[in-house]
Amino acid sequence: MVTVNALTELPPRPDTAGELVDIPHGWEVRDVEQFLYKEARLADENDYDGWEALWTDDAIYWVPVDGEGDHPRTTVSIIFDNRSRISTRMKQVKTGKRYAQAPPSNLRRIIGNVELLGGRANAAGEIDLEIGANFMVLESRDRGNTLWGGRTTYRLRRIDGQIRLAYKKVVLVDNEQAVPTLGFLI
Amino acid sequence: MTAVVPSASEVEEGGSRYDRLIQPARVHGTLYTDPSIFAEELRKIWHRTWVFVGHESEVPQVNDYVRKQLADQDVVMTRDKEGEVHLLINRCAHRGLQVCDDKSGNSSSFRCPYHGWTYRNTGELLGYPYNKGYGGKKQLPLGMGKVARVASYQGFVFGSLAEEGPSLEEHLGAAKGEIDRLVGLAPAGKVSLDAGWLRHKTRSNWKFLAENETDGYHPQFVHGSIFGVTGSPIGELYSDNSTAVTRSLGDGHSENDLRPEFRGFAEPMRWFGTTPDRVPNYVAAMKEAHGEDADRLMIEGAPHVMIFPNLFIAEIQVFNIQPVGVGECVQYSTAVQFDGGHELNMRMVSQSIGSVGPAGMLLADDTEMYERNQRGVAMADPEWLDVRRGLHRESVDENGFTIGTATDETGMRGFWNHYKTLMTAPDEGQDD
Numbered sequence: 001m002v003t004v005n006a007l008t009e010l011p012p013r014p015d016t017a018g019e020l021v022d023i024p025h026g027w028e029v030r031d032v033e034q035f036l037y038k039e040a041r042l043a044d045e046n047d048y049d050g051w052e053a054l055w056t057d058d059a060i061y062w063v064p065v066d067g068e069g070d071h072p073r074t075t076v077s078i079i080f081d082n083r084s085r086i087s088t089r090m091k092q093v094k095t096g097k098r099y100a101q102a103p104p105s106n107l108r109r110i111i112g113n114v115e116l117l118g119g120r121a122n123a124a125g126e127i128d129l130e131i132g133a134n135f136m137v138l139e140s141r142d143r144g145n146t147l148w149g150g151r152t153t154y155r156l157r158r159i160d161g162q163i164r165l166a167y168k169k170v171v172l173v174d175n176e177q178a179v180p181t182l183g184f185l186i
Numbered sequence: 187m188t189a190v191v192p193s194a195s196e197v198e199e200g201g202s203r204y205d206r207l208i209q210p211a212r213v214h215g216t217l218y219t220d221p222s223i224f225a226e227e228l229r230k231i232w233h234r235t236w237v238f239v240g241h242e243s244e245v246p247q248v249n250d251y252v253r254k255q256l257a258d259q260d261v262v263m264t265r266d267k268e269g270e271v272h273l274l275i276n277r278c279a280h281r282g283l284q285v286c287d288d289k290s291g292n293s294s295s296f297r298c299p300y301h302g303w304t305y306r307n308t309g310e311l312l313g314y315p316y317n318k319g320y321g322g323k324k325q326l327p328l329g330m331g332k333v334a335r336v337a338s339y340q341g342f343v344f345g346s347l348a349e350e351g352p353s354l355e356e357h358l359g360a361a362k363g364e365i366d367r368l369v370g371l372a373p374a375g376k377v378s379l380d381a382g383w384l385r386h387k388t389r390s391n392w393k394f395l396a397e398n399e400t401d402g403y404h405p406q407f408v409h410g411s412i413f414g415v416t417g418s419p420i421g422e423l424y425s426d427n428s429t430a431v432t433r434s435l436g437d438g439h440s441e442n443d444l445r446p447e448f449r450g451f452a453e454p455m456r457w458f459g460t461t462p463d464r465v466p467n468y469v470a471a472m473k474e475a476h477g478e479d480a481d482r483l484m485i486e487g488a489p490h491v492m493i494f495p496n497l498f499i500a501e502i503q504v505f506n507i508q509p510v511g512v513g514e515c516v517q518y519s520t521a522v523q524f525d526g527g528h529e530l531n532m533r534m535v536s537q538s539i540g541s542v543g544p545a546g547m548l549l550a551d552d553t554e555m556y557e558r559n560q561r562g563v564a565m566a567d568p569e570w571l572d573v574r575r576g577l578h579r580e581s582v583d584e585n586g587f588t589i590g591t592a593t594d595e596t597g598m599r600g601f602w603n604h605y606k607t608l609m610t611a612p613d614e615g616q617d618d
Contacts, residue, residue, distance in 0.1 A: 063545065065384060066289075072539075073532050075382035076520055079545045080536070088540075091415040092547055098411045100550035143389060143557055176289070178385035178516040181553050182544040 013071045014060050015169055020118040024127040033114050035163045043185035044107045048090045051185060056157060056166040058123060059083040063170045100183035107184055109137035128155040128166050146180055149173045208606045211574035215563040218391040224512035231495055231608050232257035233347040236357040238497035238506055242271055242341040243378035252290040255508045256345055262286045264307040273345045274309045275331030305330050340369045360435040364489035368499055371488055373471035374526030379504055381535050384543030386517040390556035392509040399492040400440040400597035402432055408555055412547045423447050428592035438494030438604030440597030445486045457487025468529040494604055502534045503542050513560055519543055573598045
């Protein structure tokens with residue numbers, strides 16, 4: 001249990017924790033892109049098990065408000081999930097009675113401007129690969145169509161030869177405005 | 187179409203429009219869809235009664251300001267050099283431009299970008315360039331618009347665009363005690379709403395939200411998915427045999443009073459889903475602040491109260507509901523922060539992120555209901571919405587308030603009763 005009596009005891013915010021170092025060795029842009037496209041396809045097709053299996057145990061899935069957002073432990077975000085809460089979110093939607101996503105949205109997204117940004121040390125002291133990319137996703141449901149766009153920062157890690165997702169921060173272009181229900185995996 | 191109830195045109199005969207549309211056991215669908223009714227609501231409710239706008243903790247320092255919404259009005263909540271909080275209407279007295287464009291900041295004055303007119307953060311006009319064109323300095327009896335009346339209760343800031351009317355304390359009435367309950371759970375006796383706001387665009391009439399907030403009938407159905415996978419005991423509080431009550435607090439306010447259930451368990455912090463040994467510093471601070479009464483406070487927990495027309499306190503979350511149009515509103519939501527209760531504050535932020543806002547595992551499903559409700563009432567038949575649940579088993583409690591069971595529509599009926607009173611009041615400046 002973390003006992004916090006003062007803001008100084010806060011852990012650093014996850015997006016800027018540590019420093020960005022050189023791109024770690026052993027990563028090919030094409031492999032990275034293929035992974036990002038796969039993650040996007042699983043999300044678009046509401047393949048909850050497949051999508052959840054991409055994540056590492058120390059996962060962070062974060063959708064802030066107000067630009068890059070403030071510290072997610074002391075201010076509210078649209079999503080700030082650790083691995084356990086990702087699991088809860090997936091269990092809820094798989095009941096078929098998560099009405100915000102039952103029936104599920106029809107979705108397709110485009111990812112572009114994929115850029116290897118550098119490396120960032122994780123809790124185990126290894127260096128994860130940090131990537132930036134832009135996206136647009138068209139969502140269709142009875143409510144109407146919604147066009148979502150923004151920039152995603154990913155951190156990837158190889159575990160037993162497989163690429164896994166450790167971190168995903170999604171900064172929506174319109175996150176300073178009121179946004180409609182975001183029931184799908186962004 | 188088979189008309190099984192009188193059609194709108196039939197009930198338009200005789201009596202006031204709202205007497206016909208709002209009846210003890212049913213309300214008419216056009217209340218949610220008719221643009222002329224929404225326009226009248228702006229005049230008679232949103233521009234007249236006390237509306238929740240924000241919290242003093244959002245402008246903690248002298249000269250802090252933050253842009254807020256009061257229905258269709260863009261307002262700037264400021265704290266002047268004397269520490270007083272103002273609600274300025276964000277409009278230049280010269281050409282009507284928005285004066286303040288930053289969302290928040292710290293400044294003793296605002297300068298309109300169009301022609302450089304400058305205002306103090308009290309709204310007073312300080313100056314205008316090339317003043318000879320106006321006969322010199324300080325010649326113009328103009329200023330930024332102001333919300334006519336501003337008042338706070340326990341730091342919650344309300345505004346009324348009407349010069350006259352009931353005081354804030356008169357408006358809050360019995361709901362004051364519910365705000366006091368919330369504040370009583372902060373060891374230092376104050377709450378802050380400084381954890382930021384989520385903004386959830388909702389394609390629904392605002393009244394569906396106000397009615398739903400103390401509808402104890404829906405949680406088991408709308409939220410069964412999350413209660414089931416997390417093993418949450420919240421659903422049971424709203425079961426058919428719950429001892430909780432739905433109370434109409436008068437003046438359109440209502441609550442789901444869960445205290446009978448929590449008193450039955452008599453476990454401090456159960457309301458928060460934890461135990462005293464997991465939050466020892468908070469429990470110690472509460473005992474220091476409240477002595478022997480601390481256990482009672484920590485057993486009974488936080489209120490679940492809808493304060494007419496737009497402040498919803500859902501235990502550890504606060505919602506500010508603002509209408510945009512007849513079929514659209516915005517839900518602003520945040521986590522309550524207890525002064526002197528740091529051990530709970532990050533937990534409340536985390537729980538709120540999980541529960542509320544556009545992706546919240548509770549509120550996204552409520553919002554789906556609001557939006558389907560809006561689409562549903564656009565259908566032609568049946569024309570009415572039924573609000574009779576529990577009407578036959580209501581009673582009056584020891585304080586004279588009407589109560590129903592946990593799942594009864596007692597709160598909705600109280601809402602409509604007050605709504606009708608406001609909507610049938612004459613427009614300002616009219617005698618009828």
